[in-house]
Amino acid sequence: MFNRLKMTVAALALSAGTAFAAQDSITIGMVLEPPNLDPTAGAAAAIDEVVYANVFEGLTRFGPDGSVNPALAESWDISDDGLTYTFHLHDGVKFHDGTDMNADDVVFSLNRAHAEDSTNAQKALFAGIESVTAVDPLTVEIKLSTPNGSFPFNMAWGDAVIVGEESVANEATNPVGTGPFKFANWVQGDRVELVRNDAYWGDAPALASATFKFISDPNAAFAAMMAGDVDAFPNFPAPETLEQFKADPRFNVIVGSTEGETILAMNNKSSPLDNVKVREAIAHAINRQEIIDGAMFGYGTPIGTHFAPHNPAYVDLTGMSAYDPELSKKLLAEAGQEGLKLRLMLPPPTYARRGGEIIASQLRAVGIETEISNLEWAQWIEQVFKGKDFDLTIVSHTEPMDINIYARPDYYFQYDSADFQALMDKLNLTTDPDARKAILGEAQTMIAKDYVNGYLFQLAKTGVANAKIQGLWENSPTQANDLTGVSWTD
Template identity: 80%
Template structure:
């Protein structure tokens, strides 16, 4: 539990610095995280609070998407590609004062890959055969097969390093090694953090930060206009961005994300097991209407699960172009006319607004939908974990995650042995040209199988006080990294 004296002192400091405005910041977030342990939850909102702020991994993503040193200052790989050696930074401590060393890395990786692990991205650790420590500042990870992507995998929020002394409370009182320490979580309102004066790296400019949860777009707009919130890195009311652009108090920050926004289909749910039905749904969708109506023009159409800014991207939107007459023909061939499907929508506006538009488009080809608006925790339990749904809309913001289609137990339950073999080949391939070819083949395969309705790449549309510097423009991972954020004089 958080020490009361520490909490009181931190809040006193926040009250003082808030008046100055030079080393305190309040960030708006649409979704409240269900917990604060990134190693035991799938919600992007967890990483939006804790990634690079409270928790750190062996490696980390930079704002440009590059893989950079984290708790490991350097690493090397053996000639056969089976053993990675990580050199840890000396003098690193967790927020509770305990030392971070090789034993904590072993604990974290073994915990993540354990059979009973609840890590949402266990596939990141599937190749690990053994983790050993020649000395307290050296970790050797032996893999079962070469994996040129392993340093990339270790940069995910799901791979942060935790300690056995504090992991049991990580969901509500996280203890990491990062530049900020957890102060409090006022459920339904905010999470606050304070600068870690014992941090091993460069001290952040900010002394305190508050992540304020505002799910309603109108309330988000009002909070920014009243300057109750200093920045909203993923602003939910895109229809109001022009008003902020015209106001010299604010900067509008538009970038790209890793968020493939899809109409997910349960590939094992009744008629959706038939590729003709999935293809009919894909051709019933008018992507541009969804982008215009739900996102006010912000978003890039996609035809497979791959980011358009990636050099290996293939534009496959034409393969599932808007063709309602073809949809009707395919439904008739499949004997699926008069179909009714359950459409489960999580809270984000892209899902709620987009869901209404898609429901109308499906109705036009003879598919009725029963819409259920779920809170995030409900969506995780019923859809993501329980697989009790027909259709849902969600942005997959994890970086370069086409490999999820090789997991037959994943929530949309796509099971294709050829695709699984393709991803297995990709995972052991290090040659850039060969990897590029395999990435393109993977995009084509899931487009051919109409696994999901591929909608658009989520744009990162943020609003910030014009005096704030250092917020990420793009989102190579789901994070509000505060390490480089500061105020101008």
Template identity: 70%
Template sequence: MTNNPIAAVAASILALGLTLGVTPAMAAKMDVTIGMQLEPPNLDPTGGAAAAIDEVVYANVFEGLTRFGADGSILPALAHSWEISEDGLTYTFKLHQGVKFHDGSDFDAEDVKFSLDRARADESTNAQKALFADIASVEVVDPATVKVTLSKPNGSFLFNMAWGDAVIVAPETAADNAAKPVGTGPFVFAEWVKGDRVDLTRNPDYWGDAVKLDHVTFKFISDPTAAFAAMMAGDIDAYPAFPAPENLVQFEADSRFLVINGSSEGETILAMNNKKPPLDNILVRQAIAHAIDRQAIIDGAMFGYGTPIGTHFAPHNPAYVDLTAQSAHDPEQSRALLAEAGVSDLTLSLKLPPPSYARRGGEIVAAQLREVGINVDITNVEWAQWLEDVFKAKNFDLTIVSHTEPMDIGIYARDDYYFQYGDPEFKAIMADLDKATDPAKRTELMQAAQKKIADDYVNAYLFQLARAGVINAKLKGIWPNSPTQANDMTGVYWEE
């Protein structure tokens, strides 16, 4: 106690300073709000096909035996290790112990058996039931070990188990996951305000590495103008897939924000009907490929957002081979190839589905082809007509479409697929890939497959659909690319 007023004021100032030194204003921010254009129809990734489901719950609420990493690699998740039999038919998974579901119940091998048997059952409503088609049986060896036996070798099995459709759920809560998801992940479902947001909170009992956020909100804003206003006002901290790429230049000029230009799983291609003359001639297909200026399409149709590709494979995948130089823009070579093929006065149809990448890109492609002497008749079609006329009936010369399924190069082995390739050598590569389980061998085969379709100029490969977004410049850990449909919050944090 002192009667000195100056000393009293000094003590008060010191106390205030000490108090300010520990205020939350000096601490790291522990919550984040993520913008999404589409609201999920439900929150059960094992019972719905909408990408927005995984964008909320993948790796955050639900986990599988394996999972996708930010670069598309396959990582351990609920299974910390596994052994594969020499014949490639048996996968023995060793599970993490001490794992609990969000309702407090224990996770063990019985939950794995339930989840996989449920996904592959005749009455299954799983949107990706084909992922489980090769499973012959699932056996519980002990609480921490499960043995999965396949009916035939499938080298993609670990990849398949990383999909959101393959997450592990508990029999006690599976029926209610659509509205009240219960998983094993680092975040717990808190609330779903329909038409507005989904809230997640930190799981204090999480079995793995602790996350750095206490609270995550997924805010649904479909209108691009409203999304722009929310970001500028600071109501949204990140919008990983911003709905209006034409506005991103404004964020680039603002030091508060960081614009991301990553890749998704969407290979955007100028597909060609390989069995329809003269497109059955590789010289004509090669000429078309060399007539294309990819960057001009990216700049003109996508406002600069997109990654050039030279084959049907995502650039963020560790097995990707950059083959863009093999089909580089070269109009003179294009004209020479057409002359070598004996083709002149060629007119081709170009049927374009509704997305802007197709409609805008199609006009640019048509102009580029006309420069080398190929006339193009453009027809804009709706999705139903495209599916019926192009995809099913194969009544087309050229079309532009994005293939958004993860690592879907296997479609080139299908004889009945709409661009009608089905080359025996390529099919042999894919058959070997199905049998291979060694990671190095699988990479070798995936690269051989990429090279084969580039060598055969099956299609003209344009660009990987961008994951173009905007984030607060102080927010770290947001995936720049999108190897799966997810907004993985497990490594996200605020820079202090």
């Protein structure tokens, strides 16, 4: 009996120890699988959702509140003329392959990003760089062609992370960064696995390992959460089930905001959308709240311009494009465009597919017929984003504070305004926070008055997590599942 009791106690202790050990790992659900794992050579948000702040780091980084904080650079100085930034790097930083990270790697990474043949998806972030110089192993001097008060902000993007020349050729499938987690495995079509970097230069994360599990079907995502196969789903694809999770004490429902301006994008160079009256008519045909309720089950904040409502510089311009179907019909008649038919191209996300059906109905009510095409992401990228072969499309722009895309005439919605481009140039030359806020307000108003796109809603961040998990981001100031502060409670 005594021996059997000892065995039982030992078994319980082993079981408890195993359960305790499991609490330093986490499985994160994601809707989309990244096409590769190199944030410096791909536009897909899913790349950063896996590697940002976890595997790769930049000179600066975004905090959970959207602030720009030190990362590989512990501090930086700005010259009086605003043309020279001097970054002071942390000492003792190593890449996951054991090589040192120093000023030479910063020079290599930034020169690669702004090179003529760069494949960086956000090459515009680096356009003003004139030279990058390693002053010493821990000091980098960056000279700009014109002052840019947004430069530390630009360096916080996932596209600006620092990579090693020794490993850069294989980053897409075997990413080697400086972050608190190392890449371990990628089972394509299923999951990516990370493990803790025990040689990390900064504060060690509480988690020993993390798995990113790809589940695109909303019903499967719900089942995985309920079964405990997934510990957290930071961007949960089935908002209609959130009330059920709220009623279950095993879970926390985490609702916040994202940088995702969800828009009905219009091809500004394609007739008749090159006529501002037609674009305004479409804007007034849209009932934003009906879309938020019908496509997002009430989760989302109406917007009237391309700017996040949680940003201090936001201007509420929803009244400028208020739902007014009679005005819409009047504008179409004035433009000679009664009986209009337009092509509506929809990418895979549920906000686009569900929202597209609602918008098609709203446009039909004012006399505009739509031909809907449901595209996969690869098709959407080729035909809409690159080919500009579309009339209307719905997409969430999840990059942080990206109103400057309206200064790019070759961008997919093809808005070409010299006044707006001059305004963005002025913003880049301005470092005073209040002056920058005023310019951003003017920019928001300009694109709203030009009815460049139909501004629908700010994408909500609706997440579900095991109630014992703490430290997940409530908001998404960038496309990331930052695990550096995540842990389990008892």
